[in-house]
Amino acid sequence: MSNKISKSVIKRLPRYYRFLCELEEQDVERVSSGKLAEIMRTTASQVRQDLNCFGGFGHQGYGYPVTKLKDEIINILGLHNKFKAVLIGAGHIGTAIAAHMKFDKAGFELVGIFDNNKEIFGSKINNISISDEKEIESFCKENNIEAAFLCVPRNAAAGLVERLYNSGVKNFWNFTHYDIQGDYPDVIVENVHLSDMMMTLCYSMNEDKNEQTN
Amino acid sequence: MSNKISKSVIKRLPRYYRFLCELEEQDVERVSSGKLAEIMRTTASQVRQDLNCFGGFGHQGYGYPVTKLKDEIINILGLHNKFKAVLIGAGHIGTAIAAHMKFDKAGFELVGIFDNNKEIFGSKINNISISDEKEIESFCKENNIEAAFLCVPRNAAAGLVERLYNSGVKNFWNFTHYDIQGDYPDVIVENVHLSDMMMTLCYSMNEDKNEQTN
DNA sequence: CCTTTTCTGTTTTAAAATTCACAATTATAG
DNA sequence: CTATAATTGTGAATTTTAAAACAGAAAAGG
Numbered sequence: 001m002s003n004k005i006s007k008s009v010i011k012r013l014p015r016y017y018r019f020l021c022e023l024e025e026q027d028v029e030r031v032s033s034g035k036l037a038e039i040m041r042t043t044a045s046q047v048r049q050d051l052n053c054f055g056g057f058g059h060q061g062y063g064y065p066v067t068k069l070k071d072e073i074i075n076i077l078g079l080h081n082k083f084k085a086v087l088i089g090a091g092h093i094g095t096a097i098a099a100h101m102k103f104d105k106a107g108f109e110l111v112g113i114f115d116n117n118k119e120i121f122g123s124k125i126n127n128i129s130i131s132d133e134k135e136i137e138s139f140c141k142e143n144n145i146e147a148a149f150l151c152v153p154r155n156a157a158a159g160l161v162e163r164l165y166n167s168g169v170k171n172f173w174n175f176t177h178y179d180i181q182g183d184y185p186d187v188i189v190e191n192v193h194l195s196d197m198m199m200t201l202c203y204s205m206n207e208d209k210n211e212q213t214n
Numbered sequence: 215m216s217n218k219i220s221k222s223v224i225k226r227l228p229r230y231y232r233f234l235c236e237l238e239e240q241d242v243e244r245v246s247s248g249k250l251a252e253i254m255r256t257t258a259s260q261v262r263q264d265l266n267c268f269g270g271f272g273h274q275g276y277g278y279p280v281t282k283l284k285d286e287i288i289n290i291l292g293l294h295n296k297f298k299a300v301l302i303g304a305g306h307i308g309t310a311i312a313a314h315m316k317f318d319k320a321g322f323e324l325v326g327i328f329d330n331n332k333e334i335f336g337s338k339i340n341n342i343s344i345s346d347e348k349e350i351e352s353f354c355k356e357n358n359i360e361a362a363f364l365c366v367p368r369n370a371a372a373g374l375v376e377r378l379y380n381s382g383v384k385n386f387w388n389f390t391h392y393d394i395q396g397d398y399p400d401v402i403v404e405n406v407h408l409s410d411m412m413m414t415l416c417y418s419m420n421e422d423k424n425e426q427t428n
Numbered sequence: 429c430c431t432t433t434t435c436t437g438t439t440t441t442a443a444a445a446t447t448c449a450c451a452a453t454t455a456t457a458g
Numbered sequence: 459c460t461a462t463a464a465t466t467g468t469g470a471a472t473t474t475t476a477a478a479a480c481a482g483a484a485a486a487g488g
Contacts, residue, residue: 008475010417014410018391032435041395044435045477052437060436061484077413078420092310097408099306106409107416147419171419173412177232181255188422190415194311194406195320196228198387199291201404202321203224205361205385206292208402222445246465258465259447266467274466275454 005053005076012050013073015040020070032063079107083171085147086112086140088160090120090130093175094151098125108147112139116156136160140167147171154178219267219290226264227287229254234284246277293321297385299361300326300354302374304334304344307389308365312339322361326353330370350374354381361385368392 019039023031033047040047051058051069054076058064074080085108087098094113103110113125114133122129131139139145148169150157157178164172171188174180180189233253237245247261254261265272265283268290272278288294299322301312308327317324327339328347336343345353353359362383364371371392378386385402388394394403 006474010414011410013417014407014413017413018410034435043477045479046475048436049438049476056437058436059484060482061434061486063435077417079413079416081416081420083416083419092306092313096306096310101408101412103412106412107420108412147415171415173415179232188415188418190411190418192406192408192411193228193232194315196225196232197404197406198315198317198320198322199228199231199293200224201361201385201387201402202293202295202297203227203291204402204404205297206295206321220444248465257447259449260445262466263446263468270467272466273454274452275456275464277465 009050009053010077012040013077016050017070017073017077020066020073023066024070028066030063031066031069033058036064077107079105081107082109083107083146084109084111084143085149085173086110086114086136086145086169087149087151088114088133088136088164089151089153089156090115090117090125091151094149095125097149097151097175098128110149111143111145114139133160137163137167140164140169145169147173149173149175151175223264223267224291226254227291230264231284231287231291231293234280234287237280238284242280244277245280245283247272250278291321293319295321296323297321297360298323298325298357299363299387300324300328300350300359300383301363301365302328302347302350302378303365303367303370304329304331304339305365308363309339311363311365311389312342324363325357325359328353347374351377351381354378354383359383361387363387363389365389 016036019036033044033051037044037047048058051064054072057068057072082104085103087094087110090098090113098110098113110126110128113128113130114136115121115130116133120130121132124130145167146169148164148171150160150172152160154177157174157176161172161180161183165184165187170184170186172180172190174189174191175194177193177195179191180187230250233250247258247265251258251261262272265278268286271282271286296318299317301308301324304312304327312324312327324340324342327342327344328350329335329344330347334344335346338344359381360383362378362385364374364386366374368391371388371390375386375394375397379398379401384398384400386394386404388403388405389408391407391409393405394401
């Protein structure tokens with residue numbers, strides 16, 4: 001059915017999705033590639049090419065039906081999934097993630113939170129109580145956990161990944177400084193390297209400053 | 215001096231930097247493109263081409279001097295800068311960022327934290343006390359703030375950006391759902407769209423699942 | 429009903445990014 | 459001091475990504 005869609009396209013899909021949701025909220029029924037391109041700050045050509053990857057259902061002279069397009073993207077991304085996930089590390093970042101993210105809108109269901117700090121065992125974030133990280137293995141095996149959100153300090157990461165992997169967890173959303181890739185062949189990792197991002201912002205600002213003095 | 219370096223290369227630089235720091239910690243003095251490629255899970259060719267963007271100082275038959283290479287990347291990225299920045303929104307994410315990020319290692323200095331919640335005015339994160347967001351304008355102007363880290367809810371974002379922009383702040387690290395691009399011509403934005411990332415993770419997992427059943 | 433305008437899907441073309449390939453240079457070992 | 463192995467810099471080839479161009483289908487407006 002679906003030919004391999006390129007990574008660059010996939011990375012744009014959530015963005016399309018976001019703007020399509022906005023349009024839907026505003027009761028806009030249809031949108032043209034040109035209009036969408038304007039909102040997304042890209043070209044109409046790219047929009048058409050992207051949307052065409054998963055079978056054209058735009059209409060010439062009409063555009064794309066907003067709701068249908070949105071639903072189609074949900075499908076492509078698999079947002080209807082309820083991948084069971086655990087979050088590990090209930091520090092500031094972990095708490096922020098657990099409390100604020102709308103997991104169900106992104107294909108996940110958060111079912112467990114773990115930490116190694118006794119003092120917070122039992123307290124709840126988003127109605128899920130924090131458990132002792134010693135119980136991770138049994139919990140993951142028993143509940144068929146498919147993904148883990150790693151919010152621990154870097155030096156704790158490697159060990160955790162191994163334990164999780166051995167408990168059947170092969171998909172990671174990684175907020176740590178540690179790089180998971182490579183040690184395990186069949187894992188899928190989405191890295192969130194915040195300091196890397198801050199550095200690229202720094203680069204742009206620095207570049208900008210230099211340009212202005214040239 | 216430096217020819218325009220492509221965006222893709224820039225995005226890899228922090229990664230190089232990270233691994234070079236590790237090597238330096240391990241007292242490794244030199245590294246070959248092949249070895250670096252192995253660590254970074256890429257090709258030796260790409261490493262050489264990347265590093266060459268800013269003037270080859272590897273030695274044939276020897277490799278690259280770790281410390282010198284690291285310092286050079288610091289230079290390219292401009293990490294020696296101390297761009298003065300404010301953080302807005304001291305909720306979970308804002309607090310996490312303010313408390314944990316090593317701003318000075320990434321070219322920034324956090325000098326102010328703002329929120330609209332009276333109850334936390336005056337309390338400190340990382341030795342910086344939280345101020346009333348009403349004071350943002352005067353503070354930014356007086357202190358020549360160059361960057362803002364936006365950690366507020368989406369509906370507060372647009373207004374804030376305008377106020378900040380008018381106070382001379384043109385560089386943003388944006389954790390909100392709101393898209394800044396476009397409304398202002400000369401702003402630089404680094405977006406952190408966590409839900410987008412979660413969705414691409416979902417896509418990969420979903421794809422993986424489908425492949426296995428084919 | 430006919431004409432004009434609006435758009436898509438798709439083909440070309442162009443640009444960017446990555447990989448390959450190899451001459452040239454240096455370290456190393458004997 | 460020489461021969462061999464290691465390793466870079468770089469130009470060329472390949473692959474990937476984005477943009478442009480355009481024929482043809484549908485809508486809109488008489």
